[in-house]
Amino acid sequence: MPRTRPILIASDLSHNADRAMVRALQLSHSIGHPLVALNVIHEEPLWWVLKSGDLDPDELRRDLLREAIAQLRDQVRRGARQLSIDPPEVDIHARLGHTAPQVAEIGKTRDCGLVVIGAHGRHAVRDWFLGTTVEKIVRESEVPVLVAKSDPVRAYRHVVVAVDFSAPSAAALEAALAWAPKARFTLVHAYETWFETYIDETTYERIRREQEAALHERLREFAAAAGVTSDQAPDYRVIAGHPGTAVTEAAVDARADLTVCGTQGATGIRHLMLGSVAQHILRESSRDVMTVLRREGEI
Numbered sequence: 001m002p003r004t005r006p007i008l009i010a011s012d013l014s015h016n017a018d019r020a021m022v023r024a025l026q027l028s029h030s031i032g033h034p035l036v037a038l039n040v041i042h043e044e045p046l047w048w049v050l051k052s053g054d055l056d057p058d059e060l061r062r063d064l065l066r067e068a069i070a071q072l073r074d075q076v077r078r079g080a081r082q083l084s085i086d087p088p089e090v091d092i093h094a095r096l097g098h099t100a101p102q103v104a105e106i107g108k109t110r111d112c113g114l115v116v117i118g119a120h121g122r123h124a125v126r127d128w129f130l131g132t133t134v135e136k137i138v139r140e141s142e143v144p145v146l147v148a149k150s151d152p153v154r155a156y157r158h159v160v161v162a163v164d165f166s167a168p169s170a171a172a173l174e175a176a177l178a179w180a181p182k183a184r185f186t187l188v189h190a191y192e193t194w195f196e197t198y199i200d201e202t203t204y205e206r207i208r209r210e211q212e213a214a215l216h217e218r219l220r221e222f223a224a225a226a227g228v229t230s231d232q233a234p235d236y237r238v239i240a241g242h243p244g245t246a247v248t249e250a251a252v253d254a255r256a257d258l259t260v261c262g263t264q265g266a267t268g269i270r271h272l273m274l275g276s277v278a279q280h281i282l283r284e285s286s287r288d289v290m291t292v293l294r295r296e297g298e299i
Contacts, residue, residue, distance in 0.1 A: 018078065026152050035088060156183045160256040162247040185232060244277045260290040278291050
């Protein structure tokens with residue numbers, strides 16, 4: 001269980017942010033973490049005010065910030081009603097600027113342990129390119145980021161964790177255990193074969209069975225090191241295939257309501273290689289996804 005660091009909900013005040021707000025409230029209520037809410041207002045529209053000369057831009061900024069805070073309070077109240085709980089005390093902020101840097105700053109100054117953001121649901125992020133707001137938050141956040149893609153009707157019941165035995169996937173499993181402590185867990189390791197082209201079928205099947213048995217044992221050891229107990233009775237799955245596809249399909253098969261994966265947070269060409277699995281899961285999953293950053297060089 002993590003210490004009670006706040007949960008940061010980064011809301012754009014849309015319907016999709018309502019979904020994220022409810023999930024953040026549910027986690028805050030069930031696990032006992034305080035909640036911080038943030039809305040970031042982009043200043044580009046103010047250019048037209050400056051051009052027109054009809055309004056005082058400083059006054060308009062103050063009005064926009066006050067309105068954003070009022071709307072965040074309303075969003076908290078609506079979310080609490082949906083969960084049938086009393087509206088909690090929430091540390092509410094409205095800022096001017098660009099969303100990802102402001103989320104990072106608030107997350108750091110308030111020592112948040114989780115960032116929750118909304119997404120549009122299945123395939124809404126298919127057309128992401130490097131640099132979109134959600135992806136920037138996922139890549140830059142130093143704490144886990146939960147992308148809420150489905151309506152939060154209850155606490156997480158079944159969590160799939162992508163495991164490649166790296167430091168990021170260890171951090172992902174630890175985060176999953178912390179934020180969904182009562183869920184069932186499925187740990188998925190995917191491997192891509194190369195040797196079937198060069199050997200006969202009988203030999204291939206023998207090598208495949210031996211490899212998968214070794215990987216199953218390694219998964220158990222990996223889980224134990226992260227704090228998974230036998231009482232939790234996790235399911236271990238070793239799948240031949242592309243990791244992103246294998247994890248996404250395993251989550252569908254398990255009817256999981258959350259998939260958790262690690263990411264290195266690298267940039268450029270290195271990011272395209274290291275981040276491809278997390279990126280695939282984010283794009284293809286129809287349910288919530290949590291990414292956990294472990295930067296290169298960290299242990």
